[in-house]
Amino acid sequence: SRQALAGLCLGFIALSTPVFAQCDPGEILIRFSHVTAETGHPKGEAALLLQTRVNEEMDGRACMEVYPRSQLFNDDDVLPAMLRGEVEMAAPSLSKFGAYTPQLQVFDLPFLFEDILAVEEFQNSDAGQELKESMVDDGLLGLEFWHNGMKQLSANVPLVDPADADGLKFRVQRSAVLMAQIEALGGEPFPMAFSAVFDALQSGDVDGQANTWSNIYTQGFHTVQDGVTETNHGIVDYLVVTSVEWWEGLQPDIREDLAQILLEVTHERNRFAFELGELNKIRVRQEGATIRILDDNEREAWVSALAPVYDQFRDEIGADLIQAAQAAEG
Ligand code: LMR
Numbered sequence: 001s002r003q004a005l006a007g008l009c010l011g012f013i014a015l016s017t018p019v020f021a022q023c024d025p026g027e028i029l030i031r032f033s034h035v036t037a038e039t040g041h042p043k044g045e046a047a048l049l050l051q052t053r054v055n056e057e058m059d060g061r062a063c064m065e066v067y068p069r070s071q072l073f074n075d076d077d078v079l080p081a082m083l084r085g086e087v088e089m090a091a092p093s094l095s096k097f098g099a100y101t102p103q104l105q106v107f108d109l110p111f112l113f114e115d116i117l118a119v120e121e122f123q124n125s126d127a128g129q130e131l132k133e134s135m136v137d138d139g140l141l142g143l144e145f146w147h148n149g150m151k152q153l154s155a156n157v158p159l160v161d162p163a164d165a166d167g168l169k170f171r172v173q174r175s176a177v178l179m180a181q182i183e184a185l186g187g188e189p190f191p192m193a194f195s196a197v198f199d200a201l202q203s204g205d206v207d208g209q210a211n212t213w214s215n216i217y218t219q220g221f222h223t224v225q226d227g228v229t230e231t232n233h234g235i236v237d238y239l240v241v242t243s244v245e246w247w248e249g250l251q252p253d254i255r256e257d258l259a260q261i262l263l264e265v266t267h268e269r270n271r272f273a274f275e276l277g278e279l280n281k282i283r284v285r286q287e288g289a290t291i292r293i294l295d296d297n298e299r300e301a302w303v304s305a306l307a308p309v310y311d312q313f314r315d316e317i318g319a320d321l322i323q324a325a326q327a328a329e330g
Pocket of ligand 1: 215
């Protein structure tokens with residue numbers, strides 16, 4: 001019947017349409033693209049809060065549409081798309097900027113940061129803040145750093161000793177430093193979009209992966225792996241980024257209000273990234289996955305196995321920058 005058809009159509013629209021206010025004519029459209037879950041995830045929650053505040057407080061002047069879960073672009077495509085004016089904001093992980101600057105690779109060095117507080121301290125230092133402008137010549141401007149958390153390692157076999165990773169295929173983010181880490185372990189790195197990882201793990205195309213508790217839980221990686229080893233060997237953090245051309249083209253009052261809301265959202269949500277990670281770790285455990293905790297000797301073996309990566313990238317990244325990051329204690 002017509003009624004049933006109307007119901008079906010409404011259901012379809014409700015399922016397929018992202019949740020945001022219709023933009024009014026005359027409002028500046030701000031499309032924000034990202035790849036993770038919308039809720040229960042540090043980036044997803046921060047993007048939602050940003051959308052709510054912009055749409056309430058800048059109503060009539062600006063309008064934000066958040067596209068999560070790689071709906072609009074994956075991380076390989078989003079920065080070129082931004083430079084073409086097809087999206088205004090994104091928050092790729094700091095591992096995804098290698099084509100634009102070698103400096104952000106500092107965040108990918110193994111066992112560099114003790115915890116997320118050390119990451120916060122480094123990002124807020126002069127050296128950290130300068131990194132936001134490291135891609136301006138390429139047309140990209142970093143606005144704020146957003147936290148996710150420390151990275152853990154998993155595979156379809158138990159990982160306790162670094163030798164356990166020998167010969168395994170690992171999905172990595174597209175970063176030369178992350179690839180070199182897997183090679184230092186005798187493994188084979190496979191760069192792959194975030195949205196493809198679950199299927200690749202499930203089908204056995206790759207054996208393992210490295211990611212945060214929030215990414216592992218919201219993507220279900222733990223359900224297709226032999227447990228997760230709590231290595232805390234690196235971080236996944238984000239740079240909220242925009243195009244210089246678009247940003248400079250905004251009217252000053254719009255740019256200032258947007259920057260202020262983004263700053264407040266950053267402070268508000270970054271405080272909760274660690275807690276959200278711990279909650280997601282508990283959920284991983286409650287779903288029956290094994291979590292392997294390393295003792296000091298076991299951890300030291302991973303630190304030593306990955307240490308050669310520093311020599312490979314010291315010149316490219318800059319010894320001073322690495323030292324500034326090492327000095328941050330949190
Ligand atoms: C990944 O590709 O593993 C992460 O960068 C995804 C994300 O945005 O946290």
